[in-house]
Amino acid sequence: MIALRVTDLRVAYGQVVAVHDLSLTIEAGDALVLLGPNGAGKTSAVEAIVGLLPKRRGKVEFFGEDISAMNTSAIVRKGLALVPQWRELFPTFSVEETLIAATTAADKREPKSLESIYDLFPVLQARRQQLAGSLSGGEQQMLAIGRALVANPKLLLLDEPSSGLASGVMRTLIQAIKRIRQSGVAILLVEQNMEIARSVGDRCCMLAAGTLAWQGPMQEAIKHDEAARIYFGDTRA
Amino acid sequence: MLAELGNILIAGIKFGAIYALAALGLVVIHKATKTVNFAHGAFAMLGAFGSFLIVVHWQGPYWLAYLLVPILIGIIAALIEFLILRPLRRADMFTVVIATVFLGIALGEAFRLIYNTELLAVPGMFVGAPFVVSRVFVTKETLWVIAGALVTALACVMLFHHGKIGRGMRAMASNVRGAQLCGYSVDRVYMFAWFLGGALAGLTGVFVAPITGVSVELSIAVITAGFVAGVIGGFDSLRGAILGGLLLGVVESLAAAYVSSAMKNCVSFILLFFVLMWRPEGLFPERVARRV
Amino acid sequence: MRHPSFHHLMTFTFSALVGFGFVMNSPLARAQEPGISATEITVGAIGALTGPLAFIGTPGRDGLTLAFNEINERGGVCGRKIRLQYEHASSPAESIAAVKKLVEQDKIFVLILASGSTGAAAAADYVREVGVPTYNLYGSTPIIRKPFSKNVYHGAIVPVEVASLGLISMFYDGGNAPKKFGVLAGTYAFPQATLKAVEEALKVKNINYIVEQFDQTARDYTSQLVSFSRQQVDAVLFLGSFSEAGFAIKQSRELGMSQIRWVLDGSAVSRAIIPIIGDANGIRGYFNTPAFPGQTEAVREFESRLKTLLGSMPQGRPNNYDIIGYGSAYVVALAAKSTGCQLTRAKLLDAWSNLKNAGPTQLGGLDITFPESFTPADHQGNYRLGAAIVKNGVWEVYRVLEKP
Numbered sequence: 001m002i003a004l005r006v007t008d009l010r011v012a013y014g015q016v017v018a019v020h021d022l023s024l025t026i027e028a029g030d031a032l033v034l035l036g037p038n039g040a041g042k043t044s045a046v047e048a049i050v051g052l053l054p055k056r057r058g059k060v061e062f063f064g065e066d067i068s069a070m071n072t073s074a075i076v077r078k079g080l081a082l083v084p085q086w087r088e089l090f091p092t093f094s095v096e097e098t099l100i101a102a103t104t105a106a107d108k109r110e111p112k113s114l115e116s117i118y119d120l121f122p123v124l125q126a127r128r129q130q131l132a133g134s135l136s137g138g139e140q141q142m143l144a145i146g147r148a149l150v151a152n153p154k155l156l157l158l159d160e161p162s163s164g165l166a167s168g169v170m171r172t173l174i175q176a177i178k179r180i181r182q183s184g185v186a187i188l189l190v191e192q193n194m195e196i197a198r199s200v201g202d203r204c205c206m207l208a209a210g211t212l213a214w215q216g217p218m219q220e221a222i223k224h225d226e227a228a229r230i231y232f233g234d235t236r237a
Numbered sequence: 238m239l240a241e242l243g244n245i246l247i248a249g250i251k252f253g254a255i256y257a258l259a260a261l262g263l264v265v266i267h268k269a270t271k272t273v274n275f276a277h278g279a280f281a282m283l284g285a286f287g288s289f290l291i292v293v294h295w296q297g298p299y300w301l302a303y304l305l306v307p308i309l310i311g312i313i314a315a316l317i318e319f320l321i322l323r324p325l326r327r328a329d330m331f332t333v334v335i336a337t338v339f340l341g342i343a344l345g346e347a348f349r350l351i352y353n354t355e356l357l358a359v360p361g362m363f364v365g366a367p368f369v370v371s372r373v374f375v376t377k378e379t380l381w382v383i384a385g386a387l388v389t390a391l392a393c394v395m396l397f398h399h400g401k402i403g404r405g406m407r408a409m410a411s412n413v414r415g416a417q418l419c420g421y422s423v424d425r426v427y428m429f430a431w432f433l434g435g436a437l438a439g440l441t442g443v444f445v446a447p448i449t450g451v452s453v454e455l456s457i458a459v460i461t462a463g464f465v466a467g468v469i470g471g472f473d474s475l476r477g478a479i480l481g482g483l484l485l486g487v488v489e490s491l492a493a494a495y496v497s498s499a500m501k502n503c504v505s506f507i508l509l510f511f512v513l514m515w516r517p518e519g520l521f522p523e524r525v526a527r528r529v
Numbered sequence: 530m531r532h533p534s535f536h537h538l539m540t541f542t543f544s545a546l547v548g549f550g551f552v553m554n555s556p557l558a559r560a561q562e563p564g565i566s567a568t569e570i571t572v573g574a575i576g577a578l579t580g581p582l583a584f585i586g587t588p589g590r591d592g593l594t595l596a597f598n599e600i601n602e603r604g605g606v607c608g609r610k611i612r613l614q615y616e617h618a619s620s621p622a623e624s625i626a627a628v629k630k631l632v633e634q635d636k637i638f639v640l641i642l643a644s645g646s647t648g649a650a651a652a653a654d655y656v657r658e659v660g661v662p663t664y665n666l667y668g669s670t671p672i673i674r675k676p677f678s679k680n681v682y683h684g685a686i687v688p689v690e691v692a693s694l695g696l697i698s699m700f701y702d703g704g705n706a707p708k709k710f711g712v713l714a715g716t717y718a719f720p721q722a723t724l725k726a727v728e729e730a731l732k733v734k735n736i737n738y739i740v741e742q743f744d745q746t747a748r749d750y751t752s753q754l755v756s757f758s759r760q761q762v763d764a765v766l767f768l769g770s771f772s773e774a775g776f777a778i779k780q781s782r783e784l785g786m787s788q789i790r791w792v793l794d795g796s797a798v799s800r801a802i803i804p805i806i807g808d809a810n811g812i813r814g815y816f817n818t819p820a821f822p823g824q825t826e827a828v829r830e831f832e833s834r835l836k837t838l839l840g841s842m843p844q845g846r847p848n849n850y851d852i853i854g855y856g857s858a859y860v861v862a863l864a865a866k867s868t869g870c871q872l873t874r875a876k877l878l879d880a881w882s883n884l885k886n887a888g889p890t891q892l893g894g895l896d897i898t899f900p901e902s903f904t905p906a907d908h909q910g911n912y913r914l915g916a917a918i919v920k921n922g923v924w925e926v927y928r929v930l931e932k933p
Contacts, residue, residue, distance in 0.1 A: 240785075241755065241758070244783070244784045244785055245751060245755070245784075247783075248751060248780070248783060248784065252749075289844075293804065293844065294844075349579060349580070350579065352843075356771075356772040356801070357801075357844055358772070358775065358801045358802070358803075358804040358805040358844070358845075359804065360804040360805075360807060361807055364807040364808055365808075367782070367783070367785070369785070372785065373785075374782075374783060374784065374785035376782070376783050379783060447805075448748070448776075449748045449776070450772055450775075450776070450805060452746075452772075454746055458748070489749075490749075490751055493749055493751040493752045494751045494752055494755045495752075496752070497752050500752075501749055
């Protein structure tokens with residue numbers, strides 16, 4: 001069953017086209033990695049999918065339902081969650097209140113228990129009365145993932161969860177993302193970090209200058225010469 | 238002399254409680270939607286007018302005014318959000334603020350056209366002898382206004398800080414994108430914030446009607462006091478709005494008694510000026526957390 | 530070009546003469562007096578129908594309309610119906626523009642100033658200059674009263690010097706004798722005019738007093754009241770509007786100053802003050818007519834007729850301006866009638882200057898105003914006031930203050 005089907009998605013800021021007719025599909029329970037250098041249009045693509053950015057054209061279907069014209073809150077309530085690149089937490093909310101607030105997105109589904117989130121990220125339990133604004137970068141990233149997860153989504157979009165994090169924290173995140181996937185949630189991971197990409201994704205799409213440059217299985221992507229050149233840019237060649 | 242001071246302080250707290258309620262409605266809307274609603278005073282005037290209609294014109298019971306008016310003004314405010322401000326949501330802040338300014342003027346003038354009197358008088362909820370404690374006088378109405386306005390204000394703070402709907406407004410205030418990702422709809426939260434702000438304005442009107450009567454000038458008085466009290470309190474803090482309102486009421490009353498009544502308005506602007514000069518974040522800002 | 534023939538010239542001259550003569554002898558020509566036609570007498574009036582002064586102008590219009598309707602139903606005056614042309618005017622500029630329009634464009638016979646002091650003051654110079662018969666209903670301002678002008682008449686509102694004496698005398702009613710007088714006066718024109726007269730009267734009587742002032746539409750009187758309290762004032766004369774008086778009295782009670790005896794200027798004596806204060810019993814003030822609305826059968830009948838005219842009764846109405854408007858309309862009609870139906874402005878001024886005890890009763894109207902009498906040297910129609918007090922939550926006139 002296809003969880004997400006994006007067809008000819010175009011995102012533009014005025015005259016500047018950020019995403020150029022992107023098409024991709026994710027099977028239910030599958031994990032897809034969207035690779036690409038800075039400015040390739042990865043973030044624009046995921047934000048347009050969840051409705052945070054307006055779409056110039058194209059169609060987005062979620063489990064067969066056309067969600068192209070829906071606003072973000074309606075999309076999120078359908079079970080399509082986003083962990084945004086800048087986390088977008090509420091600084092004055094405690095960890096616990098953040099998670100409670102996010103259960104709103106469960107809509108008619110049964111939300112996940114806070115315990116299941118604390119089980120995934122034990123440090124959040126210790127910090128549950130602390131304000132989100134006072135957490136470390138890694139803890140904030142965990143909270144952002146927990147916030148998306150607590151609504152019991154069917155597809156989780158993660159936009160560069162590794163950015164600015166120490167390697168120790170990164171390993172915790174990789175483990176957590178793997179566990180999320182094992183629980184049956186489909187994942188679309190936007191990454192620049194090959195280590196995370198390799199350990200999470202089965203399939204890979206490479207984006208360059210807003211266009212889909214290559215797609216295929218993860219193992220091939222790593223070896224793929226041209227893909228690597230696109231990914232690391234011409235300076236490396 | 239001490240009794241005189243007591244009487245003056247009580248008068249100040251009475252006005253302050255109403256200012257607090259007025260400021261609270263402004264701050265609720267501003268906090269959730271980042272819009273300063275300059276039509277707030279006109280909403281309060283409509284509330285006072287509603288109170289006049291129910292209590293004087295239709296001879297209804299006073300509790301009905303306290304119950305119905307906030308709901309009705311809340312609905313009017315939510316409708317205005319839906320019809321006028323929603324299409325302007327992508328416009329810049331200035332456009333939206335100007336829209337509320339002219340909305341306020343339009344409501345005032347409409348009222349003037351329909352009700353052509355100098356002032357509509359509304360009786361107090363309570364009449365009768367005041368309580369006297371060592372030559373300090375407290376009328377039942379004063380007690381009711383102080384207690385009623387402050388209890389409502391605190392209930393509103395509780396709703397905002399602990400209720401489910403309040404959580405949505407605070408999330409929206411804190412981070413619009415984050416709130417949407419949590420499943421909160423901008424449209425619904427904005428509409429509810431306007432409903433709540435309108436309801437508070439309406440309630441302010443019901444409380445203030447017996448104290449000042451119903452006139453177009455009321456809308457100016459409410460918006461001015463509410464705005465100054467809000468800024469004193471930090472404009473983003475509900476508790477600050479309440480404390481700011483009380484402080485403004487007491488300072489005005491003291492200035493009127495010991496300097497001159499003409500100083501009353503002057504003092505509120507002097508207070509505003511000094512707060513903006515020395516503590517632009519307000520005297521009672523919310524806990525400030527590190528930016529995420 | 531052909532020269533006009535003699536025949537043509539004669540024809541033209543003849544036609545012109547006939548035409549002119551026809552015009553001169555037509556009913557139109559006989560009614561060349563402004564505002565007079567074979568069937569109508571046009572009376573112009575100005576007053577505020579919207580804005581802060583509408584509580585004067587609107588009842589003025591309604592009282593006049595009611596009375597003229599009654600007069601017309603009984604056949605009018607001199608076989609003519611009276612038509613009221615009422616122009617809204619609030620500011621001085623609007624007032625003068627409205628008066629000019631009525632006089633120059635609409636060609637009215639008589640001008641009624643139903644606008645209070647603001648409009649009356651603005652129109653004063655112009656009406657003196659053009660000489661239009663003018664009836665000042667509500668303006669207490671000296672600008673319209675002095676110097677004397679043969680075409681300007683004043684009705685129910687007495688000069689401030691007369692009103693001040695009446696106000697002061699009311700403090701002594703019921704065997705009272707105030708220990709310390711306070712005067713609480715608005716800083717705007719109308720209360721200031723009264724204040725000047727009151728101060729003169731108090732000085733003449735050698736009464737010790739203090740004055741406190743407030744701005745228009747003030748809602749807070751803390752400093753003034755505290756000052757009265759410190760100087761142990763036990764009698765306060767209030768000069769301002771009913772809303773200002775209402776909130777000042779209410780606040781004095783809240784500050785524990787319930788022993789003060791209040792006497793209000795006529796402008797503050799209104800039904801609407803009672804809901805503001807709550808328990809208003811014992812508050813005194815003067816009223817410009819012999820009975821407060823509701824007090825006598827005649828004023829109750831007036832109220833019911835006015836309600837029929839308006840459909841519903843706005844809050845605070847009928848007020849003294851309704852009643853005065855009604856009575857004044859009858860005075861105008863009587864003045865017109867007493868010309869012997871020689872309806873020219875000159876005859877009207879003569880007749881008006883000799884009216885005695887003019888009022889609604891002479892033409893079958895309701896007896897609700899003080900009858901007005903004029904002399905060629907004194908155009909003030911009325912000098913009497915009704916001393917009123919709140920009893921059981923309603924105003925009533927308890928005695929008539931005669932001309933001092």
